[in-house]
Amino acid sequence: MLVTHLHADHFGGIVFLILDGQFRRRTIDLTVVGPPGTERRLNEAMEASFPGSTEVKRRFVVRVVEHRxxxxxxxxxxxxxxxxxxxxxxxxxxxxxxxxxxxxxxxxxxxxxxxxxxxxxxxxxxxxxxxxxxxxxxxxxxxxxxxxxxxxxxxxxxxxxxxxxxxxxxxxxxxxxxxxxxxxxxxx
Ligand SMILES: [Zn+2]
CATH class of the missing domain: 3.60.15.10 (Ribonuclease Z/Hydroxyacylglutathione hydrolase-like)
Structure with a gap:
C-alpha cells in the first residue's frame, strides 16, 4: 500500500483495513509505504480508534517502509x-x-x-x-x-x-x- 501523506482522509482507512484483516483471519502480510513517521502516526491512529489494538497478535505482519x-x-x-x-x-x-x-x-x-x-x-x-x-x-x-x-x-x-x-x-x-x-x- 502506497501513502502520499499522513492526513486521515489519505491514510486513516488503513486502521480499518488492519482490523478487517484481523477479523477475516488474513494471513498475507501488509506492507505500508509512506512518509517518514508513518509507523508512529499509524499506531497513534490505531490506539485512538481502537485502544489496545496495537498489542493484538494477528496472523499477518504489518510492515512499514518510509519513502526516501x-x-x-x-x-x-x-x-x-x-x-x-x-x-x-x-x-x-x-x-x-x-x-x-x-x-x-x-x-x-x-x-x-x-x-x-x-x-x-x-x-x-x-x-x-x-x-x-x-x-x-x-x-x-x-x-x-x-x-x-x-x-x-x-x-x-x-x-x-x-x-x-x-x-x-x-x-x-x-x-x-x-x-x-x-x-x-x-x-x-
Ligand atoms: Zn491532505
Whole structure:
C-alpha cells in the first residue's frame, strides 16, 4: 500500500483495513509505504480508534517502509518513486510515480499539494497523471485550477486527469479538463 501523506482522509482507512484483516483471519502480510513517521502516526491512529489494538497478535505482519526522496522502492510487480510536494501534514508529503514492472506503463499521482515543479518530474513520461484539482482559485497547500492551467503545458504526460475537486471547483468551467468521477475505471 502506497501513502502520499499522513492526513486521515489519505491514510486513516488503513486502521480499518488492519482490523478487517484481523477479523477475516488474513494471513498475507501488509506492507505500508509512506512518509517518514508513518509507523508512529499509524499506531497513534490505531490506539485512538481502537485502544489496545496495537498489542493484538494477528496472523499477518504489518510492515512499514518510509519513502526516501526520489529513491525507488520496488516489488516484483511495480516500482514506486516519491517526489516531495508542498502540503502540510505533520510529515513530508509526496507525489508518487508508479511503474508497472511487467508492462512498463507508468502513472503518477500528485496527492494533495499546491503547485511545485516537483510535479513536472513526477509526471514526466507518464501514461496517466492524476492531479488534485481541489480549488478554482489559489488556496494554500492545495492545487487550484487557475495555477494548474498556467503550468499545464509543462506537464509531459499522455493523460492529465483531475481528481478530488471541491464544490467550488466543480462549479467552475471544466470543459477543457478531464475529470475523474466515482467508479471510473481506466486501463493504461
Ligand atoms: Zn491532505
Amino acid at each position: 526522496e526520489r529513491t525507488a522502492w520496488a516489488t516484483h510487480r511495480f516500482t514506486a518513486l516519491p517526489f516531495e510536494v508542498r502540503h502540510a501534514a505533520g510529515a513530508p508529503s509526496y507525489a508518487l510515480r508508479v511503474k508497472n514492472a511487467e508492462s512498463g506503463s507508468c502513472i503518477a499521482y500528485s496527492g494533495d499539494t499546491e503547485w511545485t515543479d516537483a510535479l513536472l518530474d513526477a509526471a514526466q513520461g507518464t501514461d496517466l497523471f492524476l492531479c488534485e484539482g481541489y480549488a478554482h482559485h489559489p488556496v494554500r497547500w492545495h492545487m487550484d485550477l487557475t495555477t494548474l492551467q498556467t503550468h499545464r503545458h509543462r506537464l509531459e504526460t499522455r493523460h492529465l486527469l483531475l481528481t478530488r475537486l471541491s464544490p467550488t471547483a466543480l462549479e467552475a468551467d471544466l470543459s477543457t479538463w478531464d475529470v475523474a468521477h466515482d467508479a471510473l475505471t481506466l486501463t493504461v
